[in-house]
Amino acid sequence: MPVIEVRDVTKQFMKGSETITPLRDANLEIERGEFVSLMGASGTGKSTLLNLIASIDRPTSGTIVVNGTDITRLSRSKLANWRAANIGYVFQTHNLVPVLTAYENIELPLLLLPLNRAERRKRVEIALGAVDLLDRANHYPRQLSGGQEQRVGIARAIVADPTVVVADEPTGDLDETTSSQILDLLQRLNRELGTTFLMVTHDPDAAAIAGRRLRLEQGRLVEVADHVPVPAALEVR
């Protein structure tokens, strides 16, 4: 049974007097433990789909079932609780809370779960170890490099052992070497933790680490064949 089922999802929004439809009758199924990358030109709706699956946005029509729950039917407050237990989000710009240390940033999702301090500490230390940042636990984001910040962001996304980790251009803000390290990390975590990963990227090399690659074209999802290179023109912003 797929862990993510997107059925006939359409998303529209108004931009001035114009109606924009970034997603039109999109359908997608992702199996548990899969690593899926999603590509597409700017404005094709990659992030929109990601946000819909992450339940921070709602579709205009269609249903999205994640881990057996139709998230389009949940109220806002129930969605927040559901998100805390099921979704890990990796942002392009890390989005760490500047007044909290690396440890405290990673601990944030655990505060929403029924865990005591000792259990939280154990989980945070495991997550810090997984991203190889145990020695930076008490550093504030301003004391970390871009790559380290993103690793903290990844640790925060996986610490609550979510059903799905969504990553929106996780290497978009990093240099080539650091990007490579982060992609390796994501791949390793997917392999070792068995967590489902859905990554939005416009970088074909980044997308290549995924077990399955999808492309959004004119609001519809298209499977990318293993050996067919993605046309560069489509991917350049």
Next chain:
Amino acid sequence: MFFRLLPWEYGIRNLFRRPLRSGLTLLALTTVTLMVLVVVGFVRGLERSLAVSGDPRTVIVFSLGMGENLEYSSIPMGTTDLLAASTQGIQERYGRKYASPELYLGTKVRLSQDSPESLGLVRGLLPAALLVHRQVEIISGQWPQAGEVLVGRLAATKLGIAKQQLAVGSTLWFEGRSWRVCGTFSAGSGTFESELWCRLDDLQQTLKRQDLSLVAMTLGPTADFQDLNLFCKERIDLELQAIRQTDYFATLRKDYAPVRWLAWLVVSLIAGAGVFVGLNTMYGSVVGRIRELATLQTIGFSRRAAILSVVQEGTILAMTGALIASVIAYGLANGAAVRFTMGAFELQIDSLTLLIGNGIALCLGAGGALPPAMKIFRLSVVDGLKAV
């Protein structure tokens, strides 16, 4: 519905994110709360001064038609004996009735013949006054002899001079002659404390008057005020009126109602200014953190948690200011003497004043933070994540 709050440290540390801005806001909120405390302390002090001045068992008899202006009242000297003889149940001890004939006037008082004058309140009395005005206590010196005056604890404030200038042994000038200060008295923070007390015969001779302003009498437990009231009404020829001392001061309290309203208006205006201070700071704080707050919602914290965290920050800032203001107000303003037409009173920074001041500070903090926090409500998480 139950929801998890953001960590307490998050709110606290956010206050140190922009230290200068937070510091200035704290200063402004401290000033606002201090001003509120002083104004409330003023109102409380004024009310207390009038409230404690009256004794429910004491009755004042004075000229008919004088309203509450005792200075203009004039009754014959023999009124005291007449009332004492005609009224049943006047408190009595060892054959001495609790009836105090008094001559009361507002007059210009100076420290020396050529020094600037100020308005003082002078009361000529007999030692029996101490029986009637039970809250009065001589705290230094002795009861006045001829040419001497006993000064109230707040008389210096009423006269606008330093306390030391009314020390025992110093001299005062009023009604064309000098008076030696022979002692100081307190009256449980009542209005008497701003008065100058001298011997009744001494004052009558000085003023060349043989009349009285009033007779104050203490009724015994079995006495009925209405008997005395009826006597005054029946004896039209005496042109007297009787009023309970508590009722007299209650009337004065009513007269000061506009002052109280004005004070509350000032409190409202100050508080209004404080809200804008809080609003300005918290708007700045929220606008700079929209993406961060959206991130927290993406992680799973509810909007209410994010809003509450912003409100918590404003409240912490305001309550810190309130704490500092309370310490300053209690340390420096509590008991400070203030002059007013009826005499003088002390600012009262008591528990109620602190409660009101801190309550207003709490409203300033929460009220100032709420509109900026509601900005989070209006913005979707996706739009928040796109914010710069």
